[in-house]
Amino acid sequence: MSYKGKFRVWRGDSEGGELKDYEVEVNEGEVVLDVIHRLQATQTPDMAVRWNCKAGKCGSCSAEINGMPKLMCMCRMNTFAEDEVVTVTPMRTFPVIRDLVTDVSFNYQKAREVPAFKPPADLKPGEYRMQQVDVERSQEFRKCIECFLCQDTCHVIRDHEENKESFSGPRFLMRVAELDMHPLDAADRQHAAQEQHGLGFCNITKCCTEVCPEHIKITDNALIPMKERVVDRKYDPLVWLGNKIRRRPA
């Protein structure tokens, strides 16, 4: 059941680095992260890697496996042939700290630029009433585990450092959409999506949706509806007004 797998892992830091080859034991049922851990325990005790839950719930172990942005803990070894070389590299869009660990602070900055949920002034804690159907849209986006794989993938910033300033990336555009669709949020979000978070940069290629490990339909359910709302609003302020009026709870 167990075999010697061929791994090629990027080792290095902000100064530079290289792909290194390893031969390492692989057992039945294992995922890429198991094999990286075995490397640490037996050959490379200082190999840097982030992880926490090992169950696809925390979004820590993001990397690129044979060039595909993935969670290492959810990438099973039986998806590769035994003689296939498995190449593991850090996420490319973010600066490398060491080995597979990147500096993802960009994302935390962008998170801080999205104004927080604005609670309705007239309701006290315990008085919130919302229908399941109305919360479901935002709930889909709240499944996000902040793995930042969508951010890593999006071509607007992947090889365009210069766009990082004005583009928040799919994760945080989706956060704006989430708040916009929250049945009780009292703030105006659509203006900001376009002006401050760079919604206009997105040309709906759906690459972000494809890599999302939570299978959130980022483009179809968050980005496109936001774009539609922004357009509506630009041409017809009544549409926007109407939206807000209808969205107040009974």
Add this chain to the structure above:
Amino acid sequence: MTELERHSYDVVVIGAGGAGLRAAIEAREQGKKTAIICKSLFGKAHTVMAEGGCAAAMGNANSNDNWQVHYRDTMRGGKFLNNWRMAELHAQEAPDRVWELETYGALFDRTPDGRISQRNFGGHTYPRLAHVGDRTGLELIRTLQQKIVSLQQEDFEATGDYEANLKVYAECTITELMKDGDAISGAFGYWRESGRFILFDAPAVVLATGGVGKSFKVTSNSWEYTGDGHALAMRAGATLINMEFIQFHPTGMVWPPSVKGILVTESVRGDGGVLKNSEGKRFMFEYVPDVFRAQYAETEDEADRWYKDPDNNRRPPELLPRDEVARAINSEVKAGRGTPHGGVFLDVSSRLPAEEITRRLPSMHHQFKELADVDITAEPMEVGPTCHYVMGGVEVDPDTASSVVPGLFAAGEVAGGMHGSNRLGGNSLSDLLVFGRRAGMGAATYVDQLQERPKIDDADVDAAAADALAPFELEGGENPYTIHQELQQSMNDLVGIIRKEEEMEQALGRLSEFRSRIAKMTVEGHRQFNPGWHLALDLRNMLTVSECVAGAALMRQESRGGHTRDDFPTMDPEWRKKLLVCALDADGVVNVTEEQQIPMREDLLELFEVDELKKYLTDEELPAK
């Protein structure tokens, strides 16, 4: 003197899980300059993994629910060993803490009339767990994280600096607490990224570091759970209680080997899933203990009717408290009625329609599909016990969360007392909110009352730095990964779910061998993001905590909750009155001593029938009537 960066705060919170974030929100709202420190990235703490829900007697699903019922359930679940004042505060305040989350932006699942939906869980009389599918922990942590961000946005408006009053130091590990005489004066640690040292000068420290599960081989816990807070508290002179009580969750994955221990949420059973042995029998009916006989169904028919009509039927025995279910599974497997991979079957596929399963249990469906090639809508899961939660922790004052060390507070899994000998599912998330807030308040009040700010002694800083670098000094020693694996194996085998005197003595012997091996281990490479070094430092904490668990377990000669003795199989009311307290002596050796419990307040005692109390209390303790 050691070269390091230095920061000054009113309150330093160690831990960014539910307890730490709630504590920090409170301290900041009380006007205190607050730092949050965590080993992982912000938003990745263990709380993110919680699945089932957060218990609070809001009465949305069943209007008969109230804090008294929740209090009774909690005390029963903990076999009356709980700190009753903590259980009381918890039951009373949990609803407000959950509602407050909605004002921060949380979106829980809803009832038909638009309120927060509540689900059934083991040991809870009524549906009580606020939830979002099976990803409640993610909702909780993200909500608190976003509340922190919103406070930072307020500070930005006011000062132009997001981090003026509340800052998160992520991927930063605290290795030592600083003291001035008896009182806390700060915390010392290192940045994981650079390995450089960092010092926090602060009169109040809140420990919210979570649990200890990484000392065991089969566990649902992540690498962060190395008992740092438990060990830091002891080294600072604080005491731990209830360390013998470890919760083995009955349903962890058993196959494939690499995911052994990963949790299968109790909601599977709460929503109708049943446990069967290899003969196809629902074996839990055989394992209802006397103390719970009156509340649990005796036949499959009655148990099945309960899901539809809970007021007129008794609960299915699959929903007994976790310690009971875990022991039952253990016995079935030992008796040869286990599954091919050494567990039992947990079946929801024959109980609910496929679309219902994927709607209610989406992440379980995903987890089994991706990791085990099992479709839970079509076939049963294989499950077995996994080390999940430590009931034991820092001994605290219930109202303020203060430890015996002035300036040191603790909340969440690192605190002890609230759950007694066994925690009910869902009672942790609510515990984090209730006592996280109280710890933040306690720390703020303490700082207000201080006459003089305690100082940090440079010599202590130098000593902490030398300790942290020690593993680099030696050459040719053992690798920390090997020692860690052996430590986990020993704890699993010798101080696991069923315990015996000889085995625990053997464990203590091994632990003292590990102590000398750890002193001599070697770390390769340099200080920049070096997981080998990080593990080496964590190992010392795991060792101290393991010594507490084994020492206390050896002493407690009875079986109760998360402590089962093969040689003392029954519960003993005399032991209920006693807490086992762990402290370090002058030489750094773990000492376990007995302490008397404070008797339960009269009005709380009256919430129970005398017949029930008789099962737990000694005759003298019963109310005089």
